[in-house]
Amino acid sequence: MIKKNNIRVLQVINSLHTGGAEKLLIDTVPLYVQQGLKMDVLVLNGTKTQFWEALEKHNCCKIFSLGNGTVYNPFLIFKLVSYLKKYNIVHVHLFPAQYWVVLAKVISFSKTKLIFTEHSTSNRRIRNSFFGFLDTFFYKKYCKIVCITNDVFKIILNHSKVGKNKLVLIENGVNLKKIQLNEMLNKELTFGIKDKNAKLLIQVSSFQEPKDQKTFIHSLVYLPENVYVVLVGDGPLRQECEHLVSRLGLNKRVLFLGVRLDVPQLLKTADIVVLSSKYEGLSLASIEGMASGKPFVASDVPGLRDIVGGAGILFPLGDAQKLAEIINNLLNDINLYSITAKACMQRAQQYDIDTMVNKHINLYKQVVS
Template sequence: MKILHVVSNFAVGNGAARLVASLILEQIDQGHQTDVLALIESPLSYAKEVTRKGAHYKVLNNGPTRVYNFLPIFQLIPVIKRYDIIHVHLFPGLYWVLFAKILSGAKCKLVTTEHSTENNRQGKKWLKFIERFVYNHYKAVIAISEATKEYLIRFVNPETPIITIDNGINISDFESAKPARRQELGIPNDVFLLTQVARFNPQKKQELIIESLLHLPDKCRVMFIGEGVLMEKNRQLAKDLGVDNRCYFLGVREDVPSLLKTADVVIMSSNFEGFGLAAVEGMAAGKPVMASNVPGLCNVVEGAGILFPVNDEKALAEGVLRLLNDKDYREIITKQCIQRAKNYDIKVMADKYEEIYKAILQ
């Protein structure tokens, strides 16, 4: 079958884009023609990774502001007619693809995946009618976790049929990665290295990890992988607190598996999370994972890694100290995390999506 994934952007460091790139590679292996269309271009994207495998990569090139006008609808019309399945990820593509199909009369079937437990549209009563109309016109609505499904049902419509398919990763990419050399990163070999892979935005709450350093010995350092609107603010916070020499801001990187391998602990301090792909990646890399106890993320980590109350830097620090000082405990948590990662194999996820595609094409 011919499949087109539509994403807002295909940027390295974007969790949804990372998932789509992995899914595309698996779907090509399944024998499908699978392509991707981004509404805006990204300086560093997963385009090379998927095009090497045979996917086509298209960008509408409207720029961030024009993505939210009606122009993409008309740009999408000639594109969607060439595919059997249009799989949409995130707003505003969720709207534009549906309107393009209605206007064009295209015979393609629409699928959408909900990637988060929260979005800016929730809570706006005047949008509920439009949201219900949009979601109800998709042949399949998929949530990446039970928590995401619950939030979506509450906002859209209790009668909307929603399927849960857990996210997946290529586990072998992280298992087999060689650790990055700390010297080349400017990080001493003898430090206890905390790591977070995430965009710098309010959701990810990097400042909590920076604040936790005040309750931890100098041996504990943190490596941040990612960029975003709050990156400079977090740099300044580290300086204000006098811990800037213990923080390493690496920006967007393409060698995340190797960087995770060189870490001692992987931390997600999110305020909310639909799933927590970075937590699974940390587990697959053989690291103990700590995460804030929020819906979606807690389902991935609970019973394997360590959960701490949201926005509680002291509890975060206590968890780190126990991992630092108790080697036996650290080994237990690490083994549990490695085992948990095996539940989230990308091949399992791709097979479930394939079943859905085939069912709606019948």
Template sequence: MKVLHIINNLGTGGAEKLLIDTIPLFNKKKRHVDLLTLDGNEYPYLKKLKASSFLSVHSLNSRNIYNPLNIFKLIPYLRKYDLIHVHLFPAQYWVVLAKIFSFSKTKLVFTEHSTSNKRIVNSFFRVIDKFIYKFYAKVICISDEIKDVLVKHLTIDESKLIVIENGIDIELFTKTVSINKSEINKNILDSDKLLIQVAGFRYQKDQVTAIKCLQHLPQDIKLLLVGDGEFRNDLEKLVNSLGLNERVFFLGIRLDVPVLLKSSDIVVISSHWEGMPLSVIEGMASNKPVVASNVPGVFQLVADAGLLFQKGNDRELASKIEELLCDDVYYNEIAEKGFKHAQQFDVGKMIEKQMILYKELLEK
């Protein structure tokens, strides 16, 4: 069984992080699983994966992932692998078109990572999406909410959909040891209280609300923003305009996220929408309270194991944070509930389900 995962790049995001963590584990189980990215930017995630001796990492080295010429560059790979597992748009489209033009019999699998995107609300792209999804033997939905969205908006046959929830390496987060806060940045005191948000800098993730909430909190509460993206300059300007330069720290893309989570006090997820954010599970697995926006893809995951606030409401977010930091008993209660909740999302379960799916598709 030769399987190739295809994704736009390994910049920053939940899907990208998932592949970094899981593909090496597939290969340790004697499953031949490789990776291909459309662009060849040397992001930290990509460098980490290339350092692995378990797999081959390919790249189209495309300067523009939206260039249709990527279709023809993909065709040779469809002939080398038994099954192609695709993540994110536009790779989602290009692989299907490569299959059509090449008459390849390679089985295709796609993972839908989010409950919302620009194509779903656009009638023109909804028609195209319906066509594209027909060529995937199976569509993996990482949550029941995503499955419901696809059935409702794209009228996809439910038999084509399968729910396989994401997972993380629970043991890694359990064993990770915290460091002194001053080691993260010299301008952070060990007595400070740290909020942390791990997410790409794009509209969906709404770091704006996390930043604004600091206006309603004491000076010793500071925010770590882990990630990067197109909105970074806008976020830096916002921090400067609010006079929060000494309280917000842009850490960039980091490979030591478990350490940063363990060394922080509260994990914040302020997204406008989500699929099944790994950052929620990772925060809980780090035994830290999670405060998240009450949106699809998040509230079902947080349930009673964390705190929810109204999307975009920075005052309510600040209030939830104060509730936790002002009551040690309550803080520990929420942290413990989250830690127990995270145990059901071990990555081993996800890998086993995916391997069963691959086998079933290739045997047909």
């Protein structure tokens, strides 16, 4: 039987910029190491970020970088080769790392076992028939493909054309104890909001097209003046959202906080947590939001429907008026607010990070045995 301390795992991801997959790594790598695994992280783009610095502070692993250029450079394949031979398992996250690691293994004849985690129910490759053939080739080179929800499992089974036995369902988890032990922040000191009757709505997500912060911003038009929106995260569409806020005359009611490492405290300080995404995999933001003890409102889409439905409240995708109506109902009905918050808290208990880590360790043992 393979012992945990004989397993060497390299986690490969595009970068440690803001994002759910990236946050999952910085939260879980220290836990794997505590359990006795030898684990390091390799990024295709090594630009220093808050996530990078947070992982570094744990002093639990090495962080390798292949440079600061584009992650789509195929020459990265050759840089990967030397790392493959040093680990029993290379666990890959996101595209194009998904392709580059496979090609590095092919040209190096490495015997390293490959695992890939599929984090989303949708991407450009799944929507483009041309990539169907390519994805099938690359998926088949992995020993196991971890799917983070049942929806992801079904979609990848249909899209990849690989055998069902190659797929494994391991749902993401969050550190529930850490979230629940955090305390509220002072609204005036943290956000500069002096109105004692202020109500805070918060969304934690990167500023990318699938996250649809614009619908959330538009909903504020239909809400009272004492309601504020707090947006946590960064990304290519942040400036576009800032321009939208200006056009709508909402500058004093929308706060852009950028990447933050005190998300649990921010969630505890908010009155309602929102996620307006067009699709998700298994959203860590949704689990953290529900675990915060506040009502959680999300768009009715794959990746959120199964997690939030029956606990939080779902609204039709892109419907800012309906979102505002739900928020108003929660703010004006103490009983509804309390029932929803309690149901969300109970639902979050199903997604504990320790359960997820143990399932991955068992998978690593299985793959190398």
